[in-house]
Amino acid sequence: MIEFRSVSHAFDDVTVLEDVSLSIDDGEFVVLAGANGSGKTTLLRHCNGLLEPDSGEVLVDDTPVSADLVAARSAVGMVFQHPRDQFVAATIGADVAFGPENLGLERSEIDRRVEASLEAVNMAGREDEHIDALSGGEQSRVAIAGALAMEPTHLVLDEPFTGLDDPARRSVLARLESLAAEGTGVLLATHDLRDVFDLADRVIAMRDGRVVVDEPPDRAREALAGLEVRVPSRRADRP
Amino acid sequence: MATHGDSVDLVDGTVVRQFARAAVLAALLGALGPISIPLPFSLAPVTLQVLFVFLAGLVLGPVWGTASMLLYLAAGAVGAPVFAGWEAGLGPLFGQTGGFLWSYPIAAALIGAIVHRGTDLRDPAAVPLPVVVLALAAATVLIYAMGTAYAAWLLELEAWEAIVGFALPFVPGELLKMAAAIAIVNGGRLEPIQA
């Protein structure tokens, strides 16, 4: 479980998060919506201690993040925008192994995790391929595998669909959907809700650093109007 | 999960950022390597690489600038095609351009030490211009002294032969790169990471 208790954060006097409280359960699929600059990215980076709150507290599985960074970063896998810049090795297998190697695991356990993570993103058996030769969607999926290899309880993604074409977006989305179904909590930040709205258990929306909506999708729809986020039209309205 | 926390020794965030910049700058130097123009009267190529050796010292400072250059040499030595003409391997480090290559880390260290005067980084735009010019000139002399001396020894050339072949033709190019480095630094668009 990820829990924010009255978290505030400012960069050089500019308040980016203001009194944010929320909690995300294991296995929940939560969409974090909001326009660019609403504070989504800052919020996400508090989940694993990349940023620390100026006031308030973030807990992962009831332990403050700052008290055990390694535990928080193992429990909360994070995938950022621009997957292309997140790889530490030229080949898929070597990159996905990076997280578990840092955790000091046995080589056999590392190999097992690399294999399982690649399978989870539909990239099984492609360890020796060069990352640079992959498509954008495949790179996204390898980045997700890199996070999964830490065996996190939650997967946090920041605008994972930026720059992806339709088929690539669907391929990433399908993997996220099945991960959530298997019990991994997903927290996905986006300004475009059209693909994810129906998958979400809950929608959290931000404006100017505050949480302004925290509801299941069907009840969040009205409140999302005017937040500069793209919401799909109602099911009944669709052809 | 808590069991990991006891034994995993995380790299400090500031170090990770400096290290990532050093590694990416090393790759940038390598990406430039193939863009080299052999001069008809000279044995060494004209490339923009030295400009980035300057920038390594200026922007990353004496520690990480040097680290960056060492990463460049190490990656090339084990097979990354980062040396002039897409070449790779340990050979070029001993070959006719070896003296130039080995001078890069020392030159970056020298510039970093003169401009930043220690391991706490300063904004090079705020350093008096004569100091920057002095640092770049000293580094250039060092690069060419090492490059030329090694080539002369390795290929059994006399000093003047090596100077004519490896140093003189580059004076205009080097002045150009120094001017470019100063313009970049004074543009103030590249801020060093403060610890």
Next chain:
Amino acid sequence: MLTYAPDDTLAHRLDPRSKLAVQIGFAATALAHTGPRALVALTAVAGAILVAARVSPLEALYAYRYALVFLAIAPVLAALTLGSPWIDLEDGIVSARASYRVLLILFVSAAYVRSTPVRASRAAIQRTIPGKPGQLLGIGVALVFRFLPVLRADLRTIRDAMAARLGDERGAVDRAGTIGVLGLTRAFERADRLALAMQARCFAWNPTLPALAFSRVDYPVLALAAFLALSALL
């Protein structure tokens, strides 16, 4: 461009540390000797090493064609003399022999490049250099391999954009400055994102190191490396 290619040669099966040792030994002795007999012996060793990695001499020559130009010019430069008799053949031959041994050193490194994947080199670095420097050097080398194609594409984009905006007509300082500042700004943006991603994946000083072990074939090769290094003193 000569790069690693999977294969099943003797060189591919060797531990990367053995191969590095041989290269250093070979370079040491080649730098110490330019006599005709030494060159014949060095040629034989270099040839055997190329065979062991299944690299043809032509391929190696082509990979180092750029260096070859300079190695060919050096003897000419050495032979030229100011004033009569203008050409000093003796000087030229001495320099030619010196150039030739450099070529042999390059050949030997071609065998390493062809037969050694990055992960093996990284393992060799991390298992040879202890502590934090070894960890950073190993990961850093992997990062250079990873970011090389990314930054090459960046530089291509920058140069295309400059050409499109009549950049060719601008002064050389301006042009170098633009490539410098755009290249470095983009590279550092990437580096900052990379740093976050590495932290999120628990980048640590004490990871599990890649597996690496000497096997039976490595011992004679290490002995060869030691012999080559010692022969530098002859």
